[in-house]
Amino acid sequence: MNKAVSLLKLIHIHPLLWLAAATAAFTAHFLELCLLLVIIFFHEIGHAFAAWRFSWRIKRISLLPFGGVAEMDEHGNRPLREEAIVILAGPAQHIWMMAAAFLLNANGLIPAHTYDLFIKYNLMILVFNLFPVWPLDGGKLLFLLLSTWRPFPEAHQWTLACSAVCLTLFSIGTLLTVPLHLNIWLVAGFLYFSLYLEWKQRHYVFIRFLLERYYGKTGSGFPAIRPIKVEETEGVLQVLSKFRRGCKHSIVVGGDGGDKGILDENEVLHFFFSEKKTGGKIGDLFYAY
Numbered sequence: 001m002n003k004a005v006s007l008l009k010l011i012h013i014h015p016l017l018w019l020a021a022a023t024a025a026f027t028a029h030f031l032e033l034c035l036l037l038v039i040i041f042f043h044e045i046g047h048a049f050a051a052w053r054f055s056w057r058i059k060r061i062s063l064l065p066f067g068g069v070a071e072m073d074e075h076g077n078r079p080l081r082e083e084a085i086v087i088l089a090g091p092a093q094h095i096w097m098m099a100a101a102f103l104l105n106a107n108g109l110i111p112a113h114t115y116d117l118f119i120k121y122n123l124m125i126l127v128f129n130l131f132p133v134w135p136l137d138g139g140k141l142l143f144l145l146l147s148t149w150r151p152f153p154e155a156h157q158w159t160l161a162c163s164a165v166c167l168t169l170f171s172i173g174t175l176l177t178v179p180l181h182l183n184i185w186l187v188a189g190f191l192y193f194s195l196y197l198e199w200k201q202r203h204y205v206f207i208r209f210l211l212e213r214y215y216g217k218t219g220s221g222f223p224a225i226r227p228i229k230v231e232e233t234e235g236v237l238q239v240l241s242k243f244r245r246g247c248k249h250s251i252v253v254g255g256d257g258g259d260k261g262i263l264d265e266n267e268v269l270h271f272f273f274s275e276k277k278t279g280g281k282i283g284d285l286f287y288a289y
Helices: 002-010 015-026 030-053 080-106 112-129 137-147 152-177 182-200 202-214 236-240 265-273 282-287
Strands: 011-013 058-064 067-072 225-231 248-255 258-264
Touching (some): 002 011, 002 058, 015 030, 030 067, 030 080, 080 137, 137 152, 152 182, 152 202, 182 202, 225 236, 236 282
Antiparallel strands (some): 058 067
């Protein structure tokens, strides 16, 4: 119980949220803001609670003027099943919230107007959050799906590219239907900025993924060993770029005379990070010592 309550200590309220609250109070929209915050709070707590159950490292739970985010200190090396559960734990909160609201309304405990708003906002946030746009839950699910059959850097870049296309289509639809809806444009602007930052940091994201593997911070481990076939002339970084989520790797190194040998992924990671052979060839590992 104490650990569960400790999640509340990780909640961070963005300063602009107080400004939004003051604006809502002056414009008679305070009820709407409160309902949105309750929904967003339980959505993010859902992510955080699932992550806590799997002993993930949770940095903080941020409540923003136009949404929220549960920040994890994890970098793609947890089992895919765990990641899927943590991602879906947020949207799952909307189901019980709407069921609870239905029961309260049926028993006359909340006004019909409040109930209608609560259901409307729940559905709106649920559907929007499942859009395949990074960093929404739908974008994270897309990344997870692509990671099941593509290497980490490819899956990451494809996710960002698909997100940009989907967000552009969404923006065009907004322009044609509700071009003056300021809140939607603020959210779209935030998503475009998030995509831009993630794209700029894509190499850094990949290196963090490799570093976490190197230091063995992979949660409860991976169920499968997936071999990677490479040539001895390939660069170490080129080989590392073939690493995938959800499994460990053995590296089968081939040469002119057939296979030269098999390397464990930790040997390659050690060669790259500790030996600092960032520009070396994978064949060099056989002569490193």
